[in-house]
Amino acid sequence: MKTSLLAIAATAALAAPALAQTDLPADADLRSAALEWFEPIPDTPQIPAGNVLTPERVDLGAMLFFDPRMSRSGVFSCQSCHNVGLGGVDGLTTSIGHGWQQGPRNSPTMLNAIFNIAQFWDGRAPDLAAQAKGPVQAGVEMNNTPENLIGTLNSMPGYVDAFKAAFPDEDAPVSFDNFARAIEAFEATLITPDSAFDRFLKGDDAAMTDQEKRGLAAFMDTGCTACHAGRNVGGQDYYPFGVIERPGGSVLPEGDRGRFAVTQTADDEYVFRAAPLRNVALTAPYFHSGAVWDLHEAVSIMSSSQLGTELAEPQVDEIVAFLGSLTGKQPQIVHPILPVRNAETPQPQPMVQ
């Protein structure tokens, strides 16, 4: 992390002074500069390593994603906290789970998550399949066990057949690993191409407004790109929150030391995966704490804590406008019809802790 820290500090030191308004660069220059940092969301899904995107596997993943019977209570599905209609989040400070427990961190979006370096705010899951095994077992989330989950799936012929079709060459297709791989396959299809920003990157000068273009220029000039770059405008690496000035405990709670819990390395205290900013206008509240509801305020906090700069209000507005240009085409998902339970299916246990 030390290299990254130095890089951030250097970028911040070189940042342009806070002007009232950012100069509007020529479109070709702006695009050329932006393509040094970013790339568009592709129009077709990226196939996850070790997985395939057959219709059978993606459809099974959708069923599992939307099925509340994957939780011990029968109340929560993946969709509960990663709502396809709400930019992939639940819109809560931190998620509510089994027994009305409140989780420790804000729910991140699964839209475009395939493009992140790793999953969760601290990157503790290397891929979407590993991620999918987490919440289903977490006591404060879905509170299930792999055994009860597999028992539930095996009880329903509709699921057994769907697993056979999704994993046709396997002797024991209904497994916790394949549960996770099917969800990964579905989630890999949840990408949001064709944002105004993407269309601009691809050559359409008129796709972004002047204010959005000023915001893109400011985003690069002030050093935001030191942490938020790549296809997801973030999500590509880990950085400390509070490089220059640590924000207050409501925004950065002391008890959550971020990636330190994963690596047990002192340098990783309060280090998080840079938030991917695709569709960020849809995903309030912000930060791992979910403490900030207004994107304008979130940008201001970032500028002081990460860049050591007090951006002028017009420049914050520009950056917020640029962030709005990152909203892509949202996925149109037909709600799956789920397999029918029967007498063998384990009953929901909402009142069991």
Next chain:
Amino acid sequence: MKTSLLAIAATAALAAPALAQTDLPADADLRSAALEWFEPIPDTPQIPAGNVLTPERVDLGAMLFFDPRMSRSGVFSCQSCHNVGLGGVDGLTTSIGHGWQQGPRNSPTMLNAIFNIAQFWDGRAPDLAAQAKGPVQAGVEMNNTPENLIGTLNSMPGYVDAFKAAFPDEDAPVSFDNFARAIEAFEATLITPDSAFDRFLKGDDAAMTDQEKRGLAAFMDTGCTACHAGRNVGGQDYYPFGVIERPGGSVLPEGDRGRFAVTQTADDEYVFRAAPLRNVALTAPYFHSGAVWDLHEAVSIMSSSQLGTELAEPQVDEIVAFLGSLTGKQPQIVHPILPVRNAETPQPQPMVQ
């Protein structure tokens, strides 16, 4: 209710003795008898009284139906307890609501609910619009207020525009009444035509198996049709639970006196709207108490409590097979993309009681 009681008793007294297997009638005779009691689910929605099914209104209704921000907590939507992927129910004994409170009754399906005489187990709402105003305000369910709801809707231009489009001739389109009317419009489209039973009723002899046909004959012969008739095979009138023999308190809890709470009439003690049986194979657990998970057991309980008959096992199996033929084509709903919240939008309050 006394007329109905006498009618039920008379039907039960005339019921055929419990044979090991029901005689298989000729198809034409069976169809002719069935058409005295039932009619098919239509292929196109019925327009609710005082409402219209414009695409704009139905689409708005779908947004409201799927939006968890209609609840105080931000956790529950209509869809939480009336899941379009689960036959229109939540699959819980009784639903879990705000603060993990457990509701008093099993969640009934909204599929084909437009064809019921009234809504809720006790018929306390005359139509789907009146019904839609209930759970959103119920303390144990969505725990919201009309004021907070309207404030939420008015804060989001996406909703304001959608209400204007759905109610184009109104000066103040964003209202609690119109919230309910839009949901009613959407729910009116949630019908499940084309079940095997419907295809048989319409003349397709091969649509039902012999066992299903025997079950249909038994359903009529033993007197089930005294309460479960009409388009929804139930849901068309009110009847006492335990006409002949009151089932135990786990199935019929003493504290829930049913329609008595609506009419305050002694005759309505333990009277409920006959459960509509369309898609009943998808909607376990059963009864207003949600105490019975197995449809076979539910049929047995009904035969002893309502008909005073102990049906032979093969005949119960036949009736269960017939009930399976009531599963229609499930609605294919594209999950709506919901309007974006902003700084004016009231924040979710999961921890406020």
